[in-house]
Amino acid sequence: MGSVRGPHDASPSVPVSLLGRLARTRPALVLPLQDTVLLTAALVLSLLFRYDGAVPSDAWAGLLSFVPLAIAVFVGVNAAAGVYGHLWRYASVVEARRVLVAGGAATLIMVAIDLVPRFVPLTVALVSGLVATMFVGLARFQTRLVSFRRRSEQAEADTGMRVLVIGAGRTGAELIRQMQTHGHTGLLPVAVLDNDARTWGRLLSGVRVLGGLSELPRLLAELDVHQIVLADPETPTAVVERIAGLADDSGVVLRVLPGGDELVRSGLRLQDVRDLRIDDLLGREPVGTDLVRIASMLQGRRVLVTGAGGSIGSEICRQVARCAPERLVLLDHDETHLHDALATLPPTAVPELVDIRDAERLNRAFARHRPDVVFHAAAHKHVPMLETAPSEAVMTNVVGTGNVVAAAAAVDVPSLVLISTDKAVRPSSVMGASKSVAEDLVLTSARNSGRAWCGVRFGNVLGSRGSVIPTFSRQIQAGGPVTVTDARMTRYFMTIPEAVQLVLQAAAMSRGGELFMLEMGQPVSIIDLAHRMIRLSGRRPGTDVEIRISGTRPGEKLHEELSIPEEGARPTEHPSVLRLDPVLPSDRALAARVDLLRRLADAEDGAGVRAALLERNEAAEVAPQPNFVVPMGPLSPDSPVEPAAAGMAPLGPLHGQAFDDHRGTSPLITAAQSAGELTTMNGNRA
Structure with a gap:
């Protein structure tokens, strides 16, 4: 490293400006002088070698005439090539190439000068130029080697x-x-x-x-x-x-x-x-993606991301921004998360502080930006939390998704991608069931409209807010205990960047109506994950940090699934993306279900919401409330009811056991039953 000295460091008897000029002119004087000596030595050695040591007097005379010309050429070419303008203690391949090119050019000029008149034999001119170039390279890089040795010794000493x-x-x-x-x-x-x-x-x-x-x-x-x-x-x-x-x-x-x-x-x-990091120990192979195909989908397009301040949404924004979209719109209801996401993006990114539950403001945002591509990542995701607030899950994951679908349809968005979850498969939780309905909303609309809308389903991502990795890290830093709900529990894991890469890949492959599933590898034992993270922190599981089994929480499964057999997972052109054939409800059944869920959520009937979400077996239909329209988009040609003619939207299914358990406690369900409006799919009263 160069030294930094102020005026007070210089000798008082020598002007500072003179010291500076000497420091600057030293390489300009010393290095050309060094090259002069090296070239002269090379000429003498080449001449001696040419005549086997017995050099005739006329050859020495010719050499004396040739030396000044050769020095002028050699030093002049080196100066023109910038050989004298480097700190050689930091020299690299670039500087070595510069020395070789300059030396070669100088040698050719020296040979050309020696053609007429013939000062020395041509072989002497040629060999001396090459030898001088070698000498110069060795001299310059000796400085670097000495500097490197000193730095290495200093590093070891320090x-x-x-x-x-x-x-x-x-x-x-x-x-x-x-x-x-x-x-x-x-x-x-x-x-x-x-x-x-x-x-x-x-x-x-x-x-x-x-x-x-x-x-x-x-x-x-x-x-x-x-x-x-x-x-x-x-x-x-x-x-x-x-x-x-x-x-x-x-x-x-x-x-x-x-x-x-x-x-x-x-x-x-x-x-x-x-x-x-812990993700280095989870066995995930690096993902390869078709960057050209992804870029062609996004470059020059208007892209809108809902939930842009979240873990997945913000990473989608970062990766989309690298594909040079015309406009990138970040839509989120949390100003802090939105601000943080914007800080990592180019100034061309546009924030929209909007809640997807507010249909009117959401429609205005879509109308302002008229996006070409929408990534719908906004959702409530924490399973235990949503078990205590099922109405909130419905209002965001179901009604909010319906609002996004309606707003996108209103401006004819060509491409929309729903970010889904493995918890939507045979759901045991409010969160998973609400995301299952969200899948139905997006994919049914895609089926009816023919637009390239799709869903992408995957498991847990490493490091997302509130997930198991940051929770375990916090518990380990506090000295324990690390709490595992069940020693048998497993989960699928993927890094956030990897998941988003595959989401973009799936979106680029979509033709409309697909449900894609990301290949998650093998499930990971949560208790094994706890052991690994404790060891990674330099501590011993069970000795330095206790692992405590706390019992499963409401809505949790021991093992998650990524699909059901009826969906028939099939390969795509990408090995890490599978295509499913979703089992979708009819338009009438879905609209009925969304309407009932919204009315139950508006009434803050948590038990009713849970029952309506987690229905599984036989299906029932509830008569609609007048003048309530669910944002579903056009019905398919075989739909049994036309909403415009009926003046209402059709309502959807409730499955038997959950419904039977709850019909006596929910005022809405009881009222529908008493009025004779609640019937099973085969026409019998529920």
Whole structure:
């Protein structure tokens, strides 16, 4: 590093301005003088070699005439090429290429000058130019080598951060080079390990490959290693866990490179090497997406994202922004989350502080922006919370989705994507059942209108607000206990960026009416996840941090599903995206169900909402309230009722057992029953 000195640091007998001029002119004087000496030496050696040491007197005379011309050419070309304008202690391949190009050009000019008259043999002109170029390169890079050695010694003396690199590929070599170049980081690579036996004993950027991973326990002790850097982002999870365990046992920090997609975006930088995270241990393979196809769907289009301040919505906005949309509209009812999402986006992003439950204001927002693509991510999602507030689940997840569907249909949005959840499959919770209705609303409208609207269903995402990962992290930081509801519980997991990549991929593949399911891999044991996270924090499960079984909460399942057999999961052109054939209700049944749910929610009849949401077996229909229109879009040609003619929207199904359990306690259901308006699908009174 260069020193920074003020005027008071200079000798009082020498003017500061003179010191500055000398500092600036030193390379301009010393380096050309150095090149003059090197070229002269090269000419003399070449001449001696040409005549086997017995140089005739006329050849010496010719050389004396040629030297001034050669020096003028060599130094002049180097100056024109910018060879004298570099800090050689930080020289790289760029500077080496510059020296070679300048030296080659100078050599050709020297040969051309020597053609007529012939000062020295042409071979002397040619060889001396090449030798002088080699001398100059060695001289310049000697400065860099000395500087590097000093920085390395200083780094070891200052911090002693001795690093063992795992991975002898190109990535490992680049990391070592950056550690060596940036001595101020205090990282000193001392050894490399790789399971490829062909690399053993070789030098990687000057650091020797000492064997395979089996040597790790021994080398951690013998080399006094303080940090391990895993230089291969695609290392299998089992291997990462083994390395993490050895590092933990030895009190060594394990750091890793970011995932493949992140590396592609930012390039390999030393500052991107990060601590190990729990998602590095969940066995997810890097996702490949058709970026060209996704960009063609979004570039130059008007894109609107509901729930844009949430975990999924904000990541959708970030990834969409990279595809250069004409306009990106962030719609959310939470000003803080909306503000935070905007902070990560270009200034062209447009905020809309709107609640999807407010149909009038939502319609105005859609009319203002007239989006080409809508990602509907707004939803209430926390299962236990919604068990205590079922009416709120309906108003946002059902009525709010209906409002989005109606607003999108009103401005003829060509493409709409619903973000759904595995909890919508055979739902046992209010949240899951409300999202199942949301799926029906979007996909039924797509079926009737022919628009390219679809739904995308996936499991848990890592790190979303209020999810298990941040909860466990908070409990571990507090010293425990870590609470697991049931030792048998499993969940599917995916990182937020990965989920959003696949959502965009599914949207690009949609032709309308599809329900896509993301391939989530194998379910993860929640208690095993707790063990891993505790170990990752450097503590021991059960000893340093207690794991407590708290019992399942209302609405929770032990194991989630991503589809039911009737939906017939089929592959698509992307291996991580499956297509389902959704089992949809009739327009009449769906509209009836939405209407009943809204009336129950408006009445704050939580028990009635829960019963109406979680109905499963035989179906019933409730007569409609007059003049209430559910925002469903056009009915299909075979619909049994025309809303315009009837003056009302058809109402939908209640399934038997949940309905039977609740009909005596809900005023709305009891009133419908007493009036004879409530009938089963076969026409019998309920």
